[in-house]
Amino acid sequence: MNIPVNKGNIIEGEIIDISHEGNGVVKLEGYTIFTEGGLIGDKVSVIITEIKKSYALGKTVKIIEPSKHRVDTKCSISDYCGGCSLQGLDYKMQLEFKTNKVKNDIKRIGGLDEVAIHNIIGMDNPNRYRNKVQIPVGMENGEAVIGFYKKGSHDIANIDTCVIQHDVADKAIGAIREYIKEFKIEPYDNKTGKGLLRHIIVKNSFKTGDTMVVLVTNGNILPHSDQFIKKLRDRIPELKTVIQNINTKKTNLVMGAKSQVIYGEEKIIDYIGNLKFYISAESFFQVNPVQTEVLYSKALEYADLKGNETVFDIYCGIGTISLFLAQKAKKVYGIESVNQAIKDAKENARINGIENVEFHSGNAEEIFPKLYEKGIKADVVVVDPPRKGCDPQVIDTIIKMKPEKVVYVSCNPSTLARDLKVLSENGFKVMEVQPVDMFPWTGHVESIILMTYCGSKEK
Ligand SMILES: C[S@@+](CC[C@H](N)C(=O)[O-])C[C@H]1O[C@@H](n2cnc3c(N)ncnc32)[C@H](O)[C@@H]1O
Numbered sequence: 001m002n003i004p005v006n007k008g009n010i011i012e013g014e015i016i017d018i019s020h021e022g023n024g025v026v027k028l029e030g031y032t033i034f035t036e037g038g039l040i041g042d043k044v045s046v047i048i049t050e051i052k053k054s055y056a057l058g059k060t061v062k063i064i065e066p067s068k069h070r071v072d073t074k075c076s077i078s079d080y081c082g083g084c085s086l087q088g089l090d091y092k093m094q095l096e097f098k099t100n101k102v103k104n105d106i107k108r109i110g111g112l113d114e115v116a117i118h119n120i121i122g123m124d125n126p127n128r129y130r131n132k133v134q135i136p137v138g139m140e141n142g143e144a145v146i147g148f149y150k151k152g153s154h155d156i157a158n159i160d161t162c163v164i165q166h167d168v169a170d171k172a173i174g175a176i177r178e179y180i181k182e183f184k185i186e187p188y189d190n191k192t193g194k195g196l197l198r199h200i201i202v203k204n205s206f207k208t209g210d211t212m213v214v215l216v217t218n219g220n221i222l223p224h225s226d227q228f229i230k231k232l233r234d235r236i237p238e239l240k241t242v243i244q245n246i247n248t249k250k251t252n253l254v255m256g257a258k259s260q261v262i263y264g265e266e267k268i269i270d271y272i273g274n275l276k277f278y279i280s281a282e283s284f285f286q287v288n289p290v291q292t293e294v295l296y297s298k299a300l301e302y303a304d305l306k307g308n309e310t311v312f313d314i315y316c317g318i319g320t321i322s323l324f325l326a327q328k329a330k331k332v333y334g335i336e337s338v339n340q341a342i343k344d345a346k347e348n349a350r351i352n353g354i355e356n357v358e359f360h361s362g363n364a365e366e367i368f369p370k371l372y373e374k375g376i377k378a379d380v381v382v383v384d385p386p387r388k389g390c391d392p393q394v395i396d397t398i399i400k401m402k403p404e405k406v407v408y409v410s411c412n413p414s415t416l417a418r419d420l421k422v423l424s425e426n427g428f429k430v431m432e433v434q435p436v437d438m439f440p441w442t443g444h445v446e447s448i449i450l451m452t453y454c455g456s457k458e459k
Helices: 091-108 167-182 225-235 289-303 320-326 339-351 364-373 392-401 413-424
Strands: 010-014 024-028 031-036 043-051 055-065 132-140 143-149 156-158 197-204 211-217 239-246 258-264 268-272 275-279 310-314 331-336 357-361 380-383 405-410 428-436 446-453
Touching: 010 024, 010 055, 024 043, 031 043, 091 413, 091 428, 132 156, 132 167, 143 167, 167 197, 167 211, 167 225, 225 239, 225 258, 268 289, 275 320, 275 339, 289 320, 289 380, 289 405, 289 428, 289 446, 310 320, 310 364, 320 331, 320 339, 320 357, 320 380, 331 339, 331 364, 339 357, 364 392, 380 392, 392 413, 405 413, 413 428, 413 446
Parallel strands: 031 055, 211 239, 310 331, 310 380, 331 357, 380 405
Antiparallel strands: 010 043, 024 031, 043 055, 132 143, 132 197, 143 156, 197 211, 239 258, 268 275, 405 446, 428 446
């Protein structure tokens, strides 16, 4: 392919798409340039920073003509904060962009032309929808900074408020800022490995109001912790727990192995539908509670359980979908690679009095074929894989098992389309595709798909 640019060139073009990583996509003579900064419809000049075989990377240096889809954003740092790549884009346009992404990938990568793809289910109020924030603390020009990393860098974009978080996060950040200043708490420095405060995590339940604050520290001692807790309690009456997580390693991993409760309980309580979940400092939980119920209700609708079915929930996390479905199925098997998540899943089953679930810890590509070889067959297989999609062994086992239905929950339309193609070529028919907007103002695209087995049973 002819590469029409060199490193250091400045080119002009229009951003026609946003990549998974949140970069603008500009085409020049059919060649793709991913640029940092800008929104769909912006006419931009871009400096080329790196040339690859089939694409180049660049940085937007100027917006020559702003997109007609731009709206005033409530976020004052959206130009450089790496948190949301679609901040400033009209919400209607965000929804259109996400629906089109699913449609295009299923057509182009999946080769599936005839499939019914519904318009994405958006949020009535797409602001302050998140129940968890996890951000680093650092130092800039002698001042503590707390916020998301800036686009394409490890510098921190300082925030007082974040418009996609529940406002309890703002209150916690305010208290932490005051604590740092008053008691001269030293933020951690990535380069030297010195300093105390590394990360803060705030989790809360929209249903119970329970709030947890976690400080990740480079050391065991948290100076003036009583005064810190008082500051938090004064601002956040719903505060249930404060945890110190200790991470003294020079690593990109946010949390260390040891946690200690410095105020209140070890866990907070949240609900999805009628199900109760204990949330610990470490446990994964869906971050958009409103849309999680929309997504899981679709999963239930697509699975259409009558009570006699055996269900597999592959990539089950802490077992949220498994438990949702177990209420309507005969038996559910959940498989997940993170051991702690399986421990949480078992505990969640116990506190909800659900006994018809069996959770397996390990890689799905190993456990799922093994259970099939033991003679366990599912009527419905649910998969909710990470961004890279299902492992070929998982797809292969579904093909051999021939469940009546496959419900595929996906956070990446391209790997979804790749997997649907293989399943379609092996007797499964895509019946419905429903994108759900789980992450407004970001480029993340979630969808849920129903496939039914139509191929020959002899195959
Ligand atoms: C998108 S999350 C789904 C979580 C869960 N279904 C939910 O709704 O909360 C994907 C999950 O797959 C797990 N995972 C990643 N690779 C895996 C593998 N090879 N085998 C099993 N689980 C895996 C991750 O730890 C993560 O919990």
